[in-house]
Amino acid sequence: MAVIPDKDARCRRIAALIEAGGGVCESCRANGVSEKTFYRWRKTQSITQLK
Secondary structure (H helix, E strand, O other), X not given: OOOXXXXXXXXXXXXXXXXXXXXXXXXXXXXXXXXXXXXHHHHHHHHHHHO
């Protein structure tokens, strides 16, 4: 699997767009990431933060 170096930054940008009132699908598409990938990244981040 390819390593994506700016994964955290992309995830934060998508979250910011969603908080600003954008839809999840549109925000992900604007950053070149699928919704499924975004949710997977977000899940991984929340698990990592709990440890």
